[in-house]
Amino acid sequence: MTPTLLQRLDLSIRQSAPVAITLLIAILMVVPLPLPGYTELAPDFVLIAVFYWTVHRPDLMRAWTVFLIGLLQDILGGGPLGLLALVLILVHAAIINQHKAFRGKSFGLIWAGFVLIAPAAHIVAAVLAFIVADASIEPSAFGFRLVLTIAAYPAVAWLLGRAQRAFLAGTAGQ
Amino acid sequence: MKRPGTVLRLAAPLKVFAQRFAFLGLVAIAVGLMVLGKAEAPLVERVRMIVVDAVVPILDAVARPVATIAHVGERIREILDLHAENARLREENRRLLQWQAVARKLEAENQSLRELLHFTPDPTATFVSARVVGNPGGSFLRAVLVTAGSRDGVAKGQVAVTGDGVAGRVTEVGERSARILLITDINSYVPVLLEDSRDRAILVGDNSDRPKLVFLPANARPQVGERVVTSGHGGVFPPGLPVGIVVASGEAGVRVRPFVDFDRLEYLRLINYGLDGTLPMAAPGPTSRRGER
Numbered sequence: 001m002t003p004t005l006l007q008r009l010d011l012s013i014r015q016s017a018p019v020a021i022t023l024l025i026a027i028l029m030v031v032p033l034p035l036p037g038y039t040e041l042a043p044d045f046v047l048i049a050v051f052y053w054t055v056h057r058p059d060l061m062r063a064w065t066v067f068l069i070g071l072l073q074d075i076l077g078g079g080p081l082g083l084l085a086l087v088l089i090l091v092h093a094a095i096i097n098q099h100k101a102f103r104g105k106s107f108g109l110i111w112a113g114f115v116l117i118a119p120a121a122h123i124v125a126a127v128l129a130f131i132v133a134d135a136s137i138e139p140s141a142f143g144f145r146l147v148l149t150i151a152a153y154p155a156v157a158w159l160l161g162r163a164q165r166a167f168l169a170g171t172a173g174q
Numbered sequence: 175m176k177r178p179g180t181v182l183r184l185a186a187p188l189k190v191f192a193q194r195f196a197f198l199g200l201v202a203i204a205v206g207l208m209v210l211g212k213a214e215a216p217l218v219e220r221v222r223m224i225v226v227d228a229v230v231p232i233l234d235a236v237a238r239p240v241a242t243i244a245h246v247g248e249r250i251r252e253i254l255d256l257h258a259e260n261a262r263l264r265e266e267n268r269r270l271l272q273w274q275a276v277a278r279k280l281e282a283e284n285q286s287l288r289e290l291l292h293f294t295p296d297p298t299a300t301f302v303s304a305r306v307v308g309n310p311g312g313s314f315l316r317a318v319l320v321t322a323g324s325r326d327g328v329a330k331g332q333v334a335v336t337g338d339g340v341a342g343r344v345t346e347v348g349e350r351s352a353r354i355l356l357i358t359d360i361n362s363y364v365p366v367l368l369e370d371s372r373d374r375a376i377l378v379g380d381n382s383d384r385p386k387l388v389f390l391p392a393n394a395r396p397q398v399g400e401r402v403v404t405s406g407h408g409g410v411f412p413p414g415l416p417v418g419i420v421v422a423s424g425e426a427g428v429r430v431r432p433f434v435d436f437d438r439l440e441y442l443r444l445i446n447y448g449l450d451g452t453l454p455m456a457a458p459g460p461t462s463r464r465g466e467r
Contacts, residue, residue, distance in 0.1 A: 027229060030319070031236045032309030034244040034438045039309050039316070040381075063193075067200045071207075075225045077310035078317045078346070078353050081218055082207030089200045096193075126314065132208050135314040135360050138382045 017167040018053040018060045021160070022069050025049050030076045040141040043152035046073060047121055050088055051114055051153075052160045054095045055102045057168065066092040080132040087125045091117055107157070114153050122146050223348030226308075226319060230351040233307040234321055241440060299412075299447040302326045304352070306439045316359035316381055317342070320442055323350040327446060331410065334442040339416035339433035340364065340404060341442055354442060357417070357432060358385050365407035366417055368400050377402065377417060377430060384421065387428040396423045402430050412447050 003011070025045045032039070050069065053061035070085030077084070094117060095102065102110060126142065129135040211218045252259065287293075304326070308319030322328050324347050332344045334354045342362065346353040357364055362379040366387070373394040375387040387396065400420045406413025422429040 027232060028236060030229075030308040030310050031233055031240055032306055032318070032439065033240060034440075036437045038437060063196055063200055067204065070204075072225070073310075075222050076229060076308060076319070077315060078222075079310075079315050080208050081211040081222065082204040085207070086201060086204035089197065089204065093197050128208075129314040132212065133314070133361075136380065137314050138380070141382070 014167045015060050017163065018049075018057055019065045019069070021163055022046065022049040022053065022061075023072065026069055026073050027076070029073075040138075041145050041148055043149040043156075044118070044122070044145065045152070045156060047088070047091065047118060047149065048114070048153055048156045049160060050091060051095065051117060052157050054092050055110055055113070056164060058096060058099065060168075061092070063089055063092055063096075079129065079135075083125065083128050083132060086128065087121050090124065091121050094120075107154075111153055111157075115150055118149055118153075119146055122149075219346050223323075223346055223351065223353075226346075226351050226353070227323065227348040230307060230319065230321055230348075233319065234305065237305065237307040299445050300327070301443045301445040302328055303441055303443050304328070305441055307351075309439070314360070314381060316356040316362075316379060316436070317345070318354050318356065318439060318442070320352050320354060320444070321350065322444060323348045323352050325349050328352045328444050329446065332444045332446050333411055333415070334444050335415060336434050336439070336442060338435070339418065340411065341432075341434045341436070341439065343410065344444060352444070354444075356436060357434075358383060358436065364411055364417060365405045366402045367405040368394070368396055368420070369403055370400050371396070374405055374407065375402075375428075383436070384429040384431055385418075387420075387430060390428065396420045396428050398423055412445075 029042065029045055033042075046069065050061065050066055054066070066088045067085050070088035071082070073084045073088075074081050095113075098113070102113060122142065122145070126137050129137070207218075302322045304320035304322035306318050306320055310317065310319075320334075328344060328347055330344055330347055334341045334343055340357060342354045342356040342359070344352050345355040355362055356379070357377060358379045358381065360379055360381050362377075362385070364377040365374070366377045367374045371394065373391050373396070375390045375394070377385050378388050379385045387402070390396065398420055402417045402420060404411040404413055404415040404417055416433050418430040418432040420428060421431045
């Protein structure tokens with residue numbers, strides 16, 4: 001049975017959900033919340049989303065879309081252009097390389113993978129920022145943000161899992 | 175299904191090669207962009223602000239309900255301590271009325287002295303108020319996005335203030351958006367002076383909430399609680415704008431707590447000094463302005 005045009009359109013919209021959700025998160029991350037310390041300490045939800053989708057649906061989260069997501073973050077954030085784009089494609093490549101290690105693993109093991117990758121990503125970003133923009137960071141804020149990012153992973157992953165089931169149940173992939 | 179889930183099984187070596195190539199290509203582009211950002215800053219900045227201009231309406235639409243919810247919370251808190259607040263305000267009002275009398279007297283005195291001296295009046299300034307819609311997180315940058323740009327008269331180098339004091343200055347301008355570098359950012363340098371001792375210094379951000387004072391005179395001993403105001407040197411910030419208060423002074427350096435609460439920035443006034451207009455501000459008037467950060 002060949003799918004009709006409408007079915008194909010529906011499928012492609014569903015399949016763009018991972019990227020669309022991640023882009024939306026990247027934009028919403030910029031909205032100021034009147035919480036003390038929010039700016040410095042807000043978890044890196046974009047990193048979580050990129051990690052989640054690359055692990056669970058690498059066919060729908062390609063290197064170049066990851067690159068564009070990072071670039072949007074760079075543009076909105078005002079940091080050196082290309083910095084977060086580079087960090088995110090490195091994260092993406094690392095996950096793709098270790099894809100066998102992640103495939104079909106339990107939530108705990110995937111979270112453990114995130115615990116390894118998130119600090120690496122943030123350290124690379126900080127080092128690059130230092131090299132390119134001469135920007136030093138405050139170690140305590142850096143550490144807190146990292147801890148909050150890792151702590152936020154289960155909740156965000158659960159929400160993304162709901163989205164995955166809602167949009168992508170029955171489509172190809174894992 | 176058109177696309178079975180075998181794409182990543184890396185069956186063909188060709189596919190591996192293509193993927194490696196794409197990865198290296200993207201890395202090269204990212205590095206290239208970083209170099210370009212350093213070498214061709216104005217160009218990169220223009221492109222950047224075009225994208226920001228496009229996203230700002232979305233941010234604005236999201237920021238408004240967020241602000242409304244925050245207001246409701248604040249309103250409830252206000253109602254809860256209405257009584258104490260009232261007493262405090264009455265007390266403050268009494269104090270301010272005294273100050274008003276003093277200010278009136280000084281103003282009149284000033285006026286007559288200026289007339290005596292044929293003093294050249296300070297140029298007046300105009301301002302644009304803009305809503306803060308973007309407050310990008312992260313550890314290595316302190317900046318906000320606002321909903322006013324070149325079409326509203328915003329230009330690079332203008333000073334951003336709130337009712338409390340100096341917040342930062344405009345570093346990038348799009349057509350309907352602008353980026354404000356906050357005084358806590360590592361790239362921020364504000365020439366200031368200590369209000370009591372009149373010692374000059376530079377307030378340097380380090381991405382923490384407490385920027386530090388550097389280049390103080392060797393014999394300067396800033397007191398905790400001393401107010402810090404802009405000195406007007408360098409011609410970027412006009413003199414006399416309140417900046418913050420000294421909270422730590424010792425071997426580890428002098429730290430200043432800004433008057434502006436950066437966690438609750440909602441509106442910023444972007445001030446254009448030196449143009450015709452009216453502005454009830456303390457003492458405006460630099461003659462030159464540095465355009466670059």
